[in-house]
Amino acid sequence: MSETLIKVEGVSKKFCRSLKKSLFYGVQDLGREVTGRRHGGNGELRADEFWALKDVSFELKRGECLGLIGHNGAGKTTLLRMLNGLIKPDSGRIEMRGRIGALIALGAGFNPILSGRENIYVNASVLGLTNKDIAAKIDEIIDFAEIREFIDMPVQSYSSGMQVRLGFAVASSFQPDILILDEVLAVGDFSFHAKCFKRIGSISRNSAVIFVSHDQSSVGRICDRTILIERGRCAYIGNTIDALRQYNNAYKATLSVKSTTVCHDDIVFTSILFNCGSRSITLQTSDALNLVIQLETKKSIPIGKCLVSFYSETTVNAGQADFTGQLDHLPEGFISLKLEIPRIQLAAGMYTMNIAIFHANGRDTVLHSISCTEIEVIGLSFLGSHYKIPVKVKLSNSLSRNIANIL
């Protein structure tokens, strides 16, 4: 059961920046193809062309799952389209063994006027199922999509969620040898999402899977190995955790959110110090995070709501540590607020951290620090974040520049 199903050797693809030239090159390529010459010339670029993908190589066996990560436009989809035989490589060689199933473009070929049932037949035929297969599976498909009562209604009256469910149910109804998944899991509501994962899990046991996603926790959970593609080049191939870490580093380099802190008029000085010292912190999911906010206040300020919140690339509010009630006022003078988060409990990924402390009157901001640090969480825990993160706050009156004393 461990034969190699996908073999990709030095595959490259070039694209053209200008549409006019692209069309003209299309005619040129057509001429070459028809006269039996090689596609893509001898690997040179024509004017306005660039390598959308360069020298990508990998192999995949049955039962393995390969992740494909990279920024938008890095070349992930181009690679998938070549694997699926939609476009030809300009150099290199791709060998695919067995039946290919692609969970891409769910519901492609749906006709809005026809009923769900009719569309199942069309869509399944497009995916290569025979009439006999379809007849045997139609009930299973309808039940999986949970649309039995609407199945004879025209698809144009379906909600977008229903259409996607139907598309997924059809596309995942047979067992392929090679499964290509492109961002399909970002669809549907939570309960359907869970069903999709279960279905994909059972299909993938018996096939070679290529999985493209921006969702780091899914990639981390599903994939044995991962390729990081940066600007068409294979920047890393191997261990998923390392690939994700490198991806996050690249993300960090491009991150340009400025750290800003806004204070109440009665506060004259603030600084925020972390146990790790730098503005950029790397943690394991189970690690503690300690930080100290130092302040000088002109007078005592009553405190209302207090929050530390974590934002990630994909989730607006990935986690929150609420310490409202642990602090009733800020006394006058030099003070330190020590926040202790015993376990960060965030899923692997990149986060920025915000701290907000509000006045007891509910309106005034006492302290609001935006993007006060970037946190990279690494490790094997790819399960979703705990929304509520436990936190303890300790107030002391000493102002110390020496962080070791406080932390």
Added chain:
Amino acid sequence: MSDPQITIYTPESLLANPRKMLGDMFRDLAAGRELAWRLTVRDISAQYRQAFLGILWAFILPLANTITWIFLSKSGIVNVASTSLPYPVYVFTGAMLWAIFMDALNAPMQQVIAARGMLAKLNFPREALIVSGIYQTLFNAVIKVALLLVAIVVMGINPGWNLILFPFGILSLVVVGTSLGLFITPLGMLYGDIGKAMPLLMQFLMYVTPVVFPMPKAGIAAKLFILNPITPLILTARDLLTGQAPQFLTYFIIVNVVMVLIFLVVWVIYRLAMPILIERMSS
């Protein structure tokens, strides 16, 4: 478990291995059979479900054409030379047969353009689109022919035994139309100009084909009419339908044989072109 079918993609032209390519072509044609049928059923039922006039659309255009030309000739605005058949019969049969040819000609590009979204994302036998186009053309042709037969009998023409051969006339119109349509598809997908220029060219072609005018006896027009390969197709089909002896039978057979060969070549080109078109379509 399915047979371990190995697919290899390289930059080499598929023509480098012609035997394998031919094998693949016919394998895909067979594999796309059911899909072609599904697509046909989908398109036809969607088309008629959304149209109030339904099946009328299959012949409204040629009917309007016929009425226009009968009016033009009766009122003397256009002076049409005399035809061996009564002029209304001549025009009606001509317009209907021409409409079948045009359906066949437009089908490949229409099918490919309509399936663009699917083509860009899914791999399925591309031949299914051509076959589905042919099926749909034939479906519409059957409606037209049924109407034609009724009209001819009503107008007092006895088709005679030649009618048995009439399906060949229709088939050759469909084959020739599909070949020409498939020939322009690859370029037409890249450049919109082709789609825009087609109606213009086709209108010209219609006037040098004995659709509404009889064959001219002499002059440059006569040369154009006889050089036009569609001429024997329309004439023969009309002769077979109206019980006359086919005048251009040899020419008709030659055109058909040549066109079937051309069809094979064009099919190869279509196949070679698809990945290139898909790449340029969505880039």
